[in-house]
Amino acid sequence: MSKCAPQEALRNLDRAFAHFFRRLKNGDPRGFPKFKSRKYGIGSFRLTGTIRVFPNTIQLPRLGRLRLKEQGYLPAESDQVHILSATLSEKAGRWFVSLLVQETLVVPDNRGPVVGVDVGLHRLAVVSDGTLYENPQALLRFERKLKRMQRSLARKRRGSRNRRRMVRRLQRLHWRITNIRRDALHQVTSMLARTKAVIVVEDLNVEGMKQHPHLAKAVTNAGFFEFRRQLVYKTAWYGSQLVVAPRFYPSSKRCSQCGYIKENLALSVRVFGCERCGVRLDRDVNASYNLVAVAVSCTETLNAWRETGGDSPSVGQCPSMMQELNTIQGDVLDG
Numbered sequence: 001m002s003k004c005a006p007q008e009a010l011r012n013l014d015r016a017f018a019h020f021f022r023r024l025k026n027g028d029p030r031g032f033p034k035f036k037s038r039k040y041g042i043g044s045f046r047l048t049g050t051i052r053v054f055p056n057t058i059q060l061p062r063l064g065r066l067r068l069k070e071q072g073y074l075p076a077e078s079d080q081v082h083i084l085s086a087t088l089s090e091k092a093g094r095w096f097v098s099l100l101v102q103e104t105l106v107v108p109d110n111r112g113p114v115v116g117v118d119v120g121l122h123r124l125a126v127v128s129d130g131t132l133y134e135n136p137q138a139l140l141r142f143e144r145k146l147k148r149m150q151r152s153l154a155r156k157r158r159g160s161r162n163r164r165r166m167v168r169r170l171q172r173l174h175w176r177i178t179n180i181r182r183d184a185l186h187q188v189t190s191m192l193a194r195t196k197a198v199i200v201v202e203d204l205n206v207e208g209m210k211q212h213p214h215l216a217k218a219v220t221n222a223g224f225f226e227f228r229r230q231l232v233y234k235t236a237w238y239g240s241q242l243v244v245a246p247r248f249y250p251s252s253k254r255c256s257q258c259g260y261i262k263e264n265l266a267l268s269v270r271v272f273g274c275e276r277c278g279v280r281l282d283r284d285v286n287a288s289y290n291l292v293a294v295a296v297s298c299t300e301t302l303n304a305w306r307e308t309g310g311d312s313p314s315v316g317q318c319p320s321m322m323q324e325l326n327t328i329q330g331d332v333l334d335g
């Protein structure tokens with residue numbers, strides 16, 4: 001066994017405590033490190049040292065040369081790319097390697113439009129330029145199959161070979177569902193960060209929504225938090241800017257044409273009808289227009305963006321809106 005495995009695990013623990021204490025100092029008592037067990041652990045370990053990437057193999061300390069099933073996506077060591085560590089993980093009986101690399105990125109000059117993106121349950125995302133992204137509804141699609149397999153697993157005798165086989169099958173199905181969802185998210189966030197210069201999203205209270213008895217499953221399935229997390233780092237890669245509307249900005253209840261704010265708007269109402277100016281719009285499209293309005297009202301952000309000609313920071317600096325996002329970005333960078 002490599003000495004790195006326990007070493008790096010302790011390093012992770014140290015980092016977890018550092019984050020926890022930093023938070024505590026800011027009066028936020030969340031985030032005490034979670035205990036892991038061998039059974040339900042993270043299922044991964046990290047190696048440092050000499051790591052070499054060849055066309056279809058990878059050389060790792062202690063483990064030697066391992067054949068790669070998928071080829072052509074691992075970065076090889078060069079003048080621009082420096083490999084720092086390799087993390088090996090297991091998922092549903094398969095092993096994966098991911099590399100941490102240090103590389104100088106040339107951030108492109110992004111001269112795309114300003115868009116608002118409404119992240120929803122019915123559709124994955126609605127962009128104010130009219131593009132709709134459907135939610136693949138992976139969980140919903142496989143729900144019955146999952147149920148059947150879970151029932152079947154419960155009937156298998158403990159410790160039996162049949163049970164182990166069923167566990168594996170169930171793991172694979174869960175994994176497939178995750179992959180479908182993850183793929184859809186990556187497609188949308190990459191497209192947005194590459195082609196749009198300013199992206200405005202609303203600040204959703206994800207944890208709060210998960211408490212809601214009717215929304216919990218759908219929210220977990222839609223991956224709101226992951227959507228924003230990906231946008232934070234992808235906008236930095238592709239030279240675009242992410243602006244987050246304030247938590248209580250009424251993006252759904254406001255009329256994007258005249259600014260009239262409705263008192264109540266049930267979630268089931270899919271069409272926004274304005275009582276003052278009579279406009280009728282799709283609910284999510286209306287919300288995405290409202291989000292564009294946030295960017296426009298936040299002139300400081302836009303001016304900074306114009307002056308630097310796309311070379312501005314990835315996260316908008318409009319002071320009234322950015323406090324919370326800054327802490328989120330801090331976490332991403334620290335981690």
Ligand SMILES: [Zn+2]
Pocket residue numbers: 255256257258259260274275276277278279
């Ligand atoms: Zn109106």
